[in-house]
Amino acid sequence: MGVAKLNRYYRELMGHNLFSFRVKYKESDIWIGMDKKIPGLPILIYEYLVDLRKSIEEYVDEEFLGVLKPLKIKCDEPEIVKDMILCSQKAGVGPMAAVAGAFSKFVGRFILNTFSPQKLFVENGGDLYVFSTTDTSVGIVSNTINLKIELPAGEYGIATSSRYIGHSKNFGKTDTTTVVTHDATLSDAYATAISNNIKNVYDAKRILKKEFQEIQDIVVIIDGYVVIKGIHRVRGW
Numbered sequence: 001m002g003v004a005k006l007n008r009y010y011r012e013l014m015g016h017n018l019f020s021f022r023v024k025y026k027e028s029d030i031w032i033g034m035d036k037k038i039p040g041l042p043i044l045i046y047e048y049l050v051d052l053r054k055s056i057e058e059y060v061d062e063e064f065l066g067v068l069k070p071l072k073i074k075c076d077e078p079e080i081v082k083d084m085i086l087c088s089q090k091a092g093v094g095p096m097a098a099v100a101g102a103f104s105k106f107v108g109r110f111i112l113n114t115f116s117p118q119k120l121f122v123e124n125g126g127d128l129y130v131f132s133t134t135d136t137s138v139g140i141v142s143n144t145i146n147l148k149i150e151l152p153a154g155e156y157g158i159a160t161s162s163r164y165i166g167h168s169k170n171f172g173k174t175d176t177t178t179v180v181t182h183d184a185t186l187s188d189a190y191a192t193a194i195s196n197n198i199k200n201v202y203d204a205k206r207i208l209k210k211e212f213q214e215i216q217d218i219v220v221i222i223d224g225y226v227v228i229k230g231i232h233r234v235r236g237w
Contacts, residue, residue, distance in 0.1 A: 018119065025049050028124065030107060035119040041111075048110055052080055052103060067094040080106055083185050090214070091189035093196075100125040101159050101188025108184070122184075127159040127191075129184040139237055142175040142221045146237040149180060149217060149230075156216075157184030161195035171196040173222065174204070180217035180230065190215060201225045 018033035021042045028049055055078035064071065070089040073082060084095040084102050091097070101124075108122040108129030119136065122129040128138060133153050140147040140160065149158070160178045163170050170192070177195035179187045190212065198204045204220040204227040212218070217230030228234055 018121070023049055025053060028053060028103060030103065031121075031123040032107070032111070033121040033123075034111065034115075034117040036115060036117045038115055041115075045107060045111070048107065049103070052106055055079075056081060056099075065096060067096075069094055071095055084189075087183065087186040087189045090186065091193040093189055093193045097192040098185045098189040101127040101129075101157055101184040101186070104129040105157060105184035126162075127184060127188050128157065130156040130158060140176055140178050140219060140221070144175050144224060145221050145226060147219065147221075147226070148235055148237045149178075149219070150233040150235070151180075152232075155182060157181050157187035159184065159187035159191040161188075161191040163195070172198045173200070174198050175221040175223075176219075177221075178217070178219040179215055180232065181214050182216075183214070186214060194218060194220075198222060201227065 018035060019037040020031065020033035023030045023042060023045050025046065030049065032045065059078055059081055070092060071085055073085055077085065080102050084098045087098045088095045104122045104124040104127050108120060108131065111117065111120055112131050118133045120131040130136065130138065135152050137148045137150050138158050140149065158178065158180050160176050161170055162176045163173050172195040174195050177191050177198065179191040179194065181187045181190065194207060197207055198220060201222055204222055208218055208227055208229040217232050219234055220227040
């Protein structure tokens with residue numbers, strides 16, 4: 001993406017009426033919002049995050065970090081690495097394209113399975129794990145247009161890739177490309193893959209005519225236009 005340091009200004013708009021906190025370790029900077037206040041939870045999540053990071057760092061090599069195409073499963077990978085590989089295979093990108101979503105998903109599932117909140121958001125680099133027992137909405141913040149996606153109760157992964165916002169590699173020219181699936185790792189991989197291939201609004205319209213298994217919504221903002229394909233309501237914010 002376009003800048004070396006990600007300005008997480010959008011977090012000022014998140015988490016109203018929720019217990020929220022931030023956990024940082026090395027490059028990982030994760031925001032968590034939920035309907036329960038759990039004593040000691042930030043420390044527990046920090047320790048879990050450290051373990052996740054170590055499991056990746058101890059396994060990956062330079063090829064894994066730099067490859068832009070899918071890799072094959074070797075069967076000895078840590079669970080988070082295996083998840084990144086499998087999801088990147090579906091999207092046709094390198095596994096590191098899914099790393100931010102994978103962290104959101106694994107932290108989110110850990111909290112959900114341990115504490116059973118009714119509403120939970122885990123955000124990492126703009127990629128979200130969402131669980132809610134009631135209807136909820138998620139914002140899309142770009143340099144030009146802000147939108148919201150209305151979601152019914154359920155579990156979702158919402159990932160956004162951009163040429164101009166953030167620090168990850170992106171070869172397209174969209175202000176934002178947002179993908180909604182049931183899985184944050186998968187959404188992250190697909191958001192990167194789709195965004196990489198969009199240079200103008202005509203590319204966006206052409207690509208969104210395709211069928212993508214497991215994708216519920218795609219929202220592209222480019223050159224002042226919004227191109228949408230999906231099952232959920234998208235509205236201005």
